[in-house]
Amino acid sequence: MELRVIDFGRVSALRSQTLWHAIAYGVSEGAPPTLSFMTPATPYVSIGLHVNIDAVDVNACKRAGLPVFRRMVGGGPVYLDDDQLFFQITLPDSMAPAMRSRAVRVLLNPVVAAFQQIGIDAELDDANEIVVGDRKICGHAAGQIGSAVVVVGNLITGFNHDAAASIASTPNRAAAGMFRQMLERYVTAVDADPRAFMEAAVATYTEALSSLQGEQAGDVSYVRGRPPFGEPDAGDPLASLTPYELEKLEELDRKLADPTFIRGESRRTRAPWRIKVKSGVWVYGHANESATAVLGLVDDVITEVTLVGAGRDTEKLIGELVGSGLPHAADRIAREGHMGATIAQLVEAMT
Amino acid sequence: MATQNIDGFEIRTDLVYDVGAHLWMNVTQDGIISVGVDPLGIETFGTLAQIALEAPPINLERGMHFGSMEAEKFVGTLVSPIAGLLTERNEVVMADPGIVERDPYGDGWLIKIKMSTDPTTLPYLTSGADAVIEAFEKRVAAYRLEGVLAE
Numbered sequence: 001m002e003l004r005v006i007d008f009g010r011v012s013a014l015r016s017q018t019l020w021h022a023i024a025y026g027v028s029e030g031a032p033p034t035l036s037f038m039t040p041a042t043p044y045v046s047i048g049l050h051v052n053i054d055a056v057d058v059n060a061c062k063r064a065g066l067p068v069f070r071r072m073v074g075g076g077p078v079y080l081d082d083d084q085l086f087f088q089i090t091l092p093d094s095m096a097p098a099m100r101s102r103a104v105r106v107l108l109n110p111v112v113a114a115f116q117q118i119g120i121d122a123e124l125d126d127a128n129e130i131v132v133g134d135r136k137i138c139g140h141a142a143g144q145i146g147s148a149v150v151v152v153g154n155l156i157t158g159f160n161h162d163a164a165a166s167i168a169s170t171p172n173r174a175a176a177g178m179f180r181q182m183l184e185r186y187v188t189a190v191d192a193d194p195r196a197f198m199e200a201a202v203a204t205y206t207e208a209l210s211s212l213q214g215e216q217a218g219d220v221s222y223v224r225g226r227p228p229f230g231e232p233d234a235g236d237p238l239a240s241l242t243p244y245e246l247e248k249l250e251e252l253d254r255k256l257a258d259p260t261f262i263r264g265e266s267r268r269t270r271a272p273w274r275i276k277v278k279s280g281v282w283v284y285g286h287a288n289e290s291a292t293a294v295l296g297l298v299d300d301v302i303t304e305v306t307l308v309g310a311g312r313d314t315e316k317l318i319g320e321l322v323g324s325g326l327p328h329a330a331d332r333i334a335r336e337g338h339m340g341a342t343i344a345q346l347v348e349a350m351t
Numbered sequence: 352m353a354t355q356n357i358d359g360f361e362i363r364t365d366l367v368y369d370v371g372a373h374l375w376m377n378v379t380q381d382g383i384i385s386v387g388v389d390p391l392g393i394e395t396f397g398t399l400a401q402i403a404l405e406a407p408p409i410n411l412e413r414g415m416h417f418g419s420m421e422a423e424k425f426v427g428t429l430v431s432p433i434a435g436l437l438t439e440r441n442e443v444v445m446a447d448p449g450i451v452e453r454d455p456y457g458d459g460w461l462i463k464i465k466m467s468t469d470p471t472t473l474p475y476l477t478s479g480a481d482a483v484i485e486a487f488e489k490r491v492a493a494y495r496l497e498g499v500l501a502e
Contacts, residue, residue, distance in 0.1 A: 049419060049426050050401035074401075074424035099499040100425045101397045128423060143426035265403065268446045 001210045004031070005202050007225030008038035008237045010082070016040040017069050018252040020088040020152060021145060026245035028146030032221075033091040035205050037198055039228060043081035043160075045167050048074045048141060052267045055275075057169045066167065070262050073143030073152060076276055079167050083158030085194040085229065087111070089151050089205055095212060096149040104128050104142045106212065107151040110204035111138065117200040120190050127279035135188045136278040155197050159189040171273045174294045174306045175285035182277045182296050182304065195229045301325055352456075355484055358491045360390045363456050364480035367470045369432035370490055375456065376432060376470050379463070383438065384470060386431075387460040388420075388451055391490060395499060397422035399448035404429075404440040404462055411437050413475075417462055420448070432476065435466035 008019055016038050023034050045061055045068045047053070053068075056077045061068055066079075080086075089107050096103040105128055112130055115122035115137070122138075125131050130138035130153070140153035164187070165180035206220055223240040224230045238246065255261055272286040283304075285294045296304030302325070305318045353365045367376040373392025377385045393399075404418035411417060411431040418429040418440075431437075440462050444450050451459035471478040477486045494500040 048421070048424070050403055050421050072426065074421045074426040097499060098494060098497065099395050100427065101423050102499065104423065104425055141424045144428050
């Protein structure tokens with residue numbers, strides 16, 4: 001089994017997306033399975049294919065000078081910067097397990113093994129999230145592009161929680177504050193050497209893909225990149241792309257920067273407002289003319305409550321809500337006349 | 352409406368299928384063909400979070416992208432099993448993808464295509480109760496062998 005490894009080094013924000021999309025099209029047309037790496041020179045925001053642009057605070061992004069790019073794989077809005085090393089594994093669809101959740105798991109397991117090899121106590125949880133304990137350490141997304149399957153993710157060596165929280169569209173300050181707080185609690189960077197991670201990932205993916213094919217590990221063509229993680233005198237990694245991939249790269253440079261593509265189709269948003277912190281961890285918010293209620297949930301259990309303008313005895317109610325599941329909360333609120341409709345509406349919508 | 356339980360999957364045997372793509376087709380009226388995802392495809396894809404469908408009208412070729420589905424951060428492409436004019440998309444499933452899982456052959460349809468050819472005559476599609484049952488039995492058995500489906 002041949003594996004092509006390309007370290008693109010530091011690239012523009014746009015190219016940190018278009019390069020791996022171009023590789024996916026190349027693999028669709030016969031290029032070998034490819035493990036690629038790059039880091040963006042400047043920060044930006046990436047949104048999944050189906051994400052409503054309204055989920056991003058576009059004005060805040062503009063003020064911060066953060067471009068927004070839509071990717072052709074899944075997941076939500078994410079803040080990306082040069083404290084993150086992106087990796088992508090791309091292989092023909094025929095090589096990947098047909099059950100998609102299993103395909104993602106099979107293709108994330110080598111990343112977990114790479115983390116472990118460099119001394120990070122990482123695990124892949126039941127929701128396919130890479131965690132240390134209960135904290136997410138690696139974002140991921142996946143999809144089929146052409147007839148290739150690609151799984152992307154990042155090694156986070158520094159995480160700017162303020163910036164990551166600021167790009168999300170939130171209905172009020174209470175919701176923004178809770179989102180920021182829960183990001184801090186549940187998403188973290190790791191103290192890791194990106195170069196060591198890359199070397200480990202090359203080894204673990206070589207083994208995993210060979211096993212997937214039932215073959216011995218074969219040739220690994222490793223195109224080492226330029227700084228920050230490669231060598232100053234390394235050749236141009238673009239030279240390792242096929243002519244078709246280079247053609248697609250130019251096309252994708254235009255497509256992924258096209259405002260119409262970035263804006264996407266307007267989709268009906270769910271009520272109530274909610275935002276995902278990590279798998280199983282959500283912030284929900286609801287407000288009416290008299291009060292605002294924001295709930296943080298972990299595995300369907302309320303862990304955080306913010307009530308603004310909710311009347312008397314707020315502390316007592318918060319104390320009773322924290323630790324309860326939604327059915328209990330709905331029942332408890334039904335007996336709480338003075339709370340008004342706000343939190344009752346929120347819980348009703350959530351349940 | 353004829354259905355057959357094939358190893359746990361309720362499969363309509365009176366429809367035309369692109370078995371590999373997990374799509375069914377139903378000729379409804381005046382050459383209009385509704386297209387949806389079969390139960391086996393839904394099982395392999397996972398709990399649907401999003402569905403996007405191209406807006407009509409579009410002239411589709413067989414194999415041409417007409418939409419995408421997302422489950423657990425994985426985006427899969429939907430490609431047309433036949434050539435024809437995309438005349439309608441199901442806006443309801445775009446707002447609530449769960450309908451596809453709850454009612455794959457009914458309200459969970461995805462698109463409608465106007466086509467001048469009878470799809471039962473196309474050699475790359477599967478139709479007729481016996482052929483449909485045989486194709487799904489083979490596909491389910493292969494998936495179980497590969498560990499795609501639980502025993």
